[in-house]
Amino acid sequence: MSQSGKPTGLFKNLSAKIAAIPMVLTALVIFVGCSVWTIVFSFTNSRLLPSANWVGLDQYERLWSTRRWMISIENLAIYGILMLILALVVGFLLAALIDQKIRFEDGFRTIFLYPYALSFIVTGLVWQWLLNPEFGVQNAVRNLGFETFSFDPLYNPDTVLYGVLIAGLWHTSGLVMCLMLAGLRGIDEDVWKATKIDGIPAWKTYIVVVIPMMRPVFITTLVLVTSGIIKLYDLVIAQTGGGPGLASEVPAKFVFDMMFVSQNLAQGFAASTMMLVAVIFVIIPWAYLEFGGKKHG
Amino acid sequence: MADVTTTMQRPSPAHASGPKPRRAFSRRNIMIYSILFVLAVYYLLPFYVMLMTSLKGLTEIRTGNIFAPPVEITFEPWAKAWSTVCTGLNCDGLSRGFWNSVKITVPSVFFSITVASVNGYALSMWRFKGANVFFTILIIGAFIPYQVMIYPIVVLLREMGLYGNLGGLVLVHTIFGMPILTLLFRNYFSSVPEELFKAARVDGARFWTIYFKIMLPMALPIFVVAVILQTTAIWNDFLFGVIYTRPENYPMTVQLNNIVNSVTGVKEYNVNMAATLLSGVVPLTIYFLSGKLFVRGIAAGAVKG
Numbered sequence: 001m002s003q004s005g006k007p008t009g010l011f012k013n014l015s016a017k018i019a020a021i022p023m024v025l026t027a028l029v030i031f032v033g034c035s036v037w038t039i040v041f042s043f044t045n046s047r048l049l050p051s052a053n054w055v056g057l058d059q060y061e062r063l064w065s066t067r068r069w070m071i072s073i074e075n076l077a078i079y080g081i082l083m084l085i086l087a088l089v090v091g092f093l094l095a096a097l098i099d100q101k102i103r104f105e106d107g108f109r110t111i112f113l114y115p116y117a118l119s120f121i122v123t124g125l126v127w128q129w130l131l132n133p134e135f136g137v138q139n140a141v142r143n144l145g146f147e148t149f150s151f152d153p154l155y156n157p158d159t160v161l162y163g164v165l166i167a168g169l170w171h172t173s174g175l176v177m178c179l180m181l182a183g184l185r186g187i188d189e190d191v192w193k194a195t196k197i198d199g200i201p202a203w204k205t206y207i208v209v210v211i212p213m214m215r216p217v218f219i220t221t222l223v224l225v226t227s228g229i230i231k232l233y234d235l236v237i238a239q240t241g242g243g244p245g246l247a248s249e250v251p252a253k254f255v256f257d258m259m260f261v262s263q264n265l266a267q268g269f270a271a272s273t274m275m276l277v278a279v280i281f282v283i284i285p286w287a288y289l290e291f292g293g294k295k296h297g
Numbered sequence: 298m299a300d301v302t303t304t305m306q307r308p309s310p311a312h313a314s315g316p317k318p319r320r321a322f323s324r325r326n327i328m329i330y331s332i333l334f335v336l337a338v339y340y341l342l343p344f345y346v347m348l349m350t351s352l353k354g355l356t357e358i359r360t361g362n363i364f365a366p367p368v369e370i371t372f373e374p375w376a377k378a379w380s381t382v383c384t385g386l387n388c389d390g391l392s393r394g395f396w397n398s399v400k401i402t403v404p405s406v407f408f409s410i411t412v413a414s415v416n417g418y419a420l421s422m423w424r425f426k427g428a429n430v431f432f433t434i435l436i437i438g439a440f441i442p443y444q445v446m447i448y449p450i451v452v453l454l455r456e457m458g459l460y461g462n463l464g465g466l467v468l469v470h471t472i473f474g475m476p477i478l479t480l481l482f483r484n485y486f487s488s489v490p491e492e493l494f495k496a497a498r499v500d501g502a503r504f505w506t507i508y509f510k511i512m513l514p515m516a517l518p519i520f521v522v523a524v525i526l527q528t529t530a531i532w533n534d535f536l537f538g539v540i541y542t543r544p545e546n547y548p549m550t551v552q553l554n555n556i557v558n559s560v561t562g563v564k565e566y567n568v569n570m571a572a573t574l575l576s577g578v579v580p581l582t583i584y585f586l587s588g589k590l591f592v593r594g595i596a597a598g599a600v601k602g
Contacts, residue, residue: 015504016423019415020431023479026472027431031438034449050452094336100329109592110585111337114344117584117591119533121550122577125557126343129350129570130363140362170343178595227440234535238554255444260540265448272444283440 035276042269050265059270069271072249079161080229086169087225091176096206099184113174120171124238127167128154154240157247164239164248176221183217223286230279251275351375351571358566374567378575382568384555391572394552398532401548405467406527409474410520417482418508422494439476447540454541461543469537478523485519486512525587526594529580549576
């Protein structure tokens with residue numbers, strides 16, 4: 001955009017270069033350096049402290065034969081798929097409802113978004129309390145006379161993930177709504193007028209015309225929600241602690257426990273490298289869609 | 298990403314002040330409002346239950362209904378949560394975590410925004426060779442799971458003698474806030490008319506003069522957005538707090554989790570809920586006061602992982 005003064009070479013534009021030092025250091029030392037460091041040390045048998053004792057792919061072999069890791073992966077897959085679908089559906093429905101020229105729009109939006117301002121710890125603890133079988137929702141419904149009513153997801157290994165999902169959805173769907181609403185508002189009024197003249201019902205317009213037009217917003221939301229899912233940690237810690245048993249373990253928790261609790265550093269490195277690989281699988285298609293076709297300025 | 302931000306900023310007068318539906322009580326309207334109402338109740342319920350539980354005595358919780366308002370309002374749980382509840386050997390309540398969080402959040406917000414605003418300014422107005430390479434790494438880096446980088450950072454902080462104290466955590470927050478904030482400021486400064494910048498250059502103003510005299514005053518709204526974004530994010534952080542600080546420096550989120558999920562002693566649900574609410578007070582206040590600016594921060598943060 002702009003050219004600096006006369007001096008040439010390294011000293012050209014010196015102030016800007018000085019100002020960019022923190023960015024350069026962060027990019028090179030933290031994002032590149034630390035990631036490479038972790039990947040390299042995942043090929044060692046580091047335990048309490050990092051060591052340079054190379055063991056090849058042993059850590060990965062061990063990782064993939066660890067029951068807890070397999071459970072973590074499976075949990076994340078189930079949680080992730082359901083979360084993605086439900087967050088997009090609920091978020092879009094909320095946005096579409098709010099976009100109907102309603103009164104108190106700001107009020108409704110404020111209500112749907114406020115959970116997003118709270119931490120995952122707070123979210124997890126509230127839902128832990130609500131889903132408490134002795135005093136929570138189950139008890140309240142039983143008191144109404146439905147003596148056999150059972151709603152106790154957090155204490156049953158088969159359903160605990162859905163309990164976490166309810167909390168996660170409560171926290172995140174407001175954000176999705178916000179992004180979707182921005183997308184809906186970006187669509188030209190004329191589109192609506194045109195489909196109205198053609199006599200196409202509103203729900204069909206949404207599915208056939210509006211949603212395809214909102215592709216960029218959907219992709220952004222998808223990437224955002226997905227990378228949030230992969231990082232899922234605080235919510236599980238607060239709500240279930242990974243239990244009952246191993247039923248709600250997730251990869252991020254596995255990494256943390258290996259590194260800071262079990263003194264099994266290299267297992268943690270190997271597991272976190274696998275998380276990185278998972279993210280790369282998400283980012284590459286997105287980067288391709290976002291920047292591949294057009295020149296980015 | 299950019300289109301999300303711009304459409305967010307637009308007040309969209311066409312929608313807000315558009316023609317109202319002709320009949321206020323059409324079947325369609327009744328349906329829309331009732332669905333919205335039910336959903337609003339669902340979203341508000343956890344907050345309501347938190348508040349009600351925190352105002353009840355333990356006996357009332359054990360015998361009563363979670364949704365029922367308190368028969369006898371008591372503020373004791375709040376007092377206990379704030380000043381006497383125990384975590385481990387410390388029995389000075391959540392106030393310790395609160396002040397730790399303040400001590401962490403204030404410098405972290407200040408440093409991360411200072412660094413990122415200057416950086417965004419340099420990237421948009423004083424482009425130098427290679428700048429875009431680092432910026433791209435920075436943005437892609439925002440998607441790397443923290444788990445990949447946390448241990449090497451422990452090693453680095455230990456080498457620098459910062460591991461375990463607040464300075465180290467402030468540094469970590471400054472680093473991980475950089476991608477999103479730099480993007481925010483870079484996009485903002487890119488939208489500033491070039492003529493303004495050129496005129497200042499013709500008058501002989503240099504890098505820092507232009508930043509402090511022209512850009513800084515102009516960019517106040519975006520600074521407010523950045524402060525909102527960062528304060529909420531850092532206040533709500535759990536992972537970095539638990540890794541990079543010692544127990545006496547734990548932020549509020551970590552202490553809260555330790556209080557509520559401690560396995561020893563009688564579970565005092567009312568105190569737990571008062572503590573949970575106390576931890577949510579700061580971000581909720583920011584949220585309700587900032588309104589549209591919070592949404593703008595989210596839209597800008599849409600690129601963040």
